[in-house]
Amino acid sequence: xxxxxxxxxxxxxxxxxxxxxxxxxxxxxxxxxxxxxxxxxxxxxxxxxxxxxxxxxxxxxxxxxxxxxxxxxxxxxxxxxxxxxxxxxxxxxxxxxxxxxxxxxxxxxxxxxxxxxxxxxxxxxxxxxxxxxxxxxxxxxxxxxxxxxxxxxxxxxxxxxxxxxxxxxxxxxxxxxxxxxxxxxxxxxxxxxxxxxxxxxxxxxxxxxxxxxxxxxxxxxxxxxxxxxxxxxxxxxxxxxxxxxxxxxxxxxxxxxxxxxxxxxxxxxxxxxxxxxxxxxxxxxxxxxxxxxxxxxxxxxxxxxxxxxxxxxxxxxxxxxxxxxxxxxxxxxxxxxxxxxxxxxxxxxxxxxxxxxxxxxxxxxxxxxxxxxxxxxxxxxxxxxxxxxxxxxxxxxxxxxxxxxxxxxxxxxxxxx
Numbered sequence: 001x002x003x004x005x006x007x008x009x010x011x012x013x014x015x016x017x018x019x020x021x022x023x024x025x026x027x028x029x030x031x032x033x034x035x036x037x038x039x040x041x042x043x044x045x046x047x048x049x050x051x052x053x054x055x056x057x058x059x060x061x062x063x064x065x066x067x068x069x070x071x072x073x074x075x076x077x078x079x080x081x082x083x084x085x086x087x088x089x090x091x092x093x094x095x096x097x098x099x100x101x102x103x104x105x106x107x108x109x110x111x112x113x114x115x116x117x118x119x120x121x122x123x124x125x126x127x128x129x130x131x132x133x134x135x136x137x138x139x140x141x142x143x144x145x146x147x148x149x150x151x152x153x154x155x156x157x158x159x160x161x162x163x164x165x166x167x168x169x170x171x172x173x174x175x176x177x178x179x180x181x182x183x184x185x186x187x188x189x190x191x192x193x194x195x196x197x198x199x200x201x202x203x204x205x206x207x208x209x210x211x212x213x214x215x216x217x218x219x220x221x222x223x224x225x226x227x228x229x230x231x232x233x234x235x236x237x238x239x240x241x242x243x244x245x246x247x248x249x250x251x252x253x254x255x256x257x258x259x260x261x262x263x264x265x266x267x268x269x270x271x272x273x274x275x276x277x278x279x280x281x282x283x284x285x286x287x288x289x290x291x292x293x294x295x296x297x298x299x300x301x302x303x304x305x306x307x308x309x310x311x312x313x314x315x316x317x318x319x320x321x322x323x324x325x326x327x328x329x330x331x332x333x334x335x336x337x338x339x340x341x342x343x344x345x346x347x348x349x350x351x352x353x354x355x356x357x358x359x360x361x362x363x364x365x366x367x368x369x370x371x372x373x374x375x376x377x378x379x380x381x382x383x384x385x386x387x388x389x390x391x392x393x394x395x396x397x398x399x400x401x402x403x404x405x406x407x408x409x410x411x412x413x414x415x416x417x
Contacts, residue, residue, distance in 0.1 A: 026069065027138045029062035030129075031145050038149035038216070039156075041396040042204050043176040049109050051179050053395055056116075063128035070131055081362055081409050082130040085355035089122045092347040095321065095340050105325040110393055114325065117398040118351075125406040126355070133410050143371070147220045147229075150213060154232035157201030157209065161239055164197045177202045199239035207330075208391045210237050210245030215378040215400050217252055219407075222374035244389040251384050255377055319343050332390035352383060352401075359408035375408035 036043060037055030044053035070076030096118050105111035133139065164170055170186040172178045178186065191198045191206060198206030213233055220230060237245050318341045328335035337345040356376055363369045382390070382401055391397045 026062050026066045026132070027141075029058050029065065030132065030138070030142055033058035033062055034142055034145045035149055037396055037399060038146055038212075039152045040176055040202050041212070042178055042202060044179045045175065046179050046181045050112050051181075051395060053179070055396060056399065059124060059399065062132075063124040066132055067128040076131060078127060078130045079409070079411070081358055081411075082126050082133075082406075085358050085405065085409060086122060086126040088354035088358070089118070089126070089351040092344070092351040093119045095344045095347050096325075099321040099325055099340060099344075103321055103324050107326070110327050111325060113393040113395075114328065117392065121398050121402045122351075125402040126409075129406060133406050139407075139410070143219065143223045144225075146216065147223045147225060150216050150220055150233055151229050153201045153203070153209070154213070154236040157199045157236045158232060158239070160201065161197070161199040161236075170197075170200075178204060193241040196241065198241045199236055201236060205391075205394070206240035207242050207244060207389050208394050208397065210240040210242045210248065211382065211385060211389070211391050211397055212400050213237055214245065214248035214252065214385065215382050215404060218255070218374040218377040218381070219371070219404070222370045242389070244385050247388065248381055248385045251381055252377075255380070317342055328390075328392045330389040330391070332386040332392045335392070355405045356380070356408065359405070362409075362411070372408050372410055375404040379404045379408065 033055055036053070036058060041053060041055055042051075043055070044051060044057070046052070067076065096114060099105075100111065100115075160170060172186050174180040186200070186204055191200050191204075199209065200206050201209045203209035203212065214237065217230070217233065220233070234249065237249060317337065320341045320343055321339065322341065325339055328339060333345060333348075336348045340348070356379055359372065360376055363372055379401055382397075386392065
């Protein structure tokens, strides 16, 4: 009986040497998933109060199809690094399931979202699709589609932003840019910043759009293409008027400056110019909105200070979960310790950071691995900004994160030709 876990030689061999090409249907589903998941992430329907998006349905279909086809043909091989990364997520899965079984939950929609993010998405990306991420012919096509979808979402967001400021209302396409639920239209969502509406694009929320796009920006840069194509995403992120998103832009600029290679000087210059441009744009916004820089460095953390105070007393912290699961608020790490105790936070960090350590430690020195490094950077950006606002339970944030993790674990260069 053949092992389902591939050896290093099998895992790193050229795709044609260890298996035929993946099913064309699976590849098409994943390309469609990238299109809907990035360009139209909120399109879908609502069933029983739980949003079901086209992107998630396509992802599930592609993952299950890939896994079933591999098992039935006897050619499914899971690289060891994917197995290790997936194993690191299991302790937190156990914490969440134990909390649900013993303590219960308050809102089914949030509980379903948490279970999807913690258990389902890591399985789909790290197990079911582990074979796909070894297909160097398909992955570059997928990455180009993602870059195009990022640019589309930015341009759509800029148009919608201008339309909203000019007319005072949004336009939406039911079941494509929204889930068609009439009682939660864009007009009723919290997207205003004083008299100015935030840029929300097809994500229906400025913070979600900013978080998701920030994760993909390093990858888009590594994929290649005209540099001016990325102007729209950066401008769109700024117009979310989200301080978390602004912080994310500075983090990306800092990561570029810290990337030591022969282009270090140019990266530093570009990073400094970009940072100064962002500061200039923020100054203009503050002047228009009648705010000062104290608003940017708000000591109340935009109303989140209560979340910080909830864990400021060490003697009030619990080691194990102590109540029904309710919600993970904006500040993800604080939400984790409040919901699942200190042990839960530790297991969460192992699940999120551990796979990136596996990926980074396995990148061969001196080889072209720009795609993998960009994926790690994007995931790292999320880990940083989620301290302020991670939008952890909201679609499609965690799908983006686990996609980046799976991509970072590749051993082939996926060089964009």
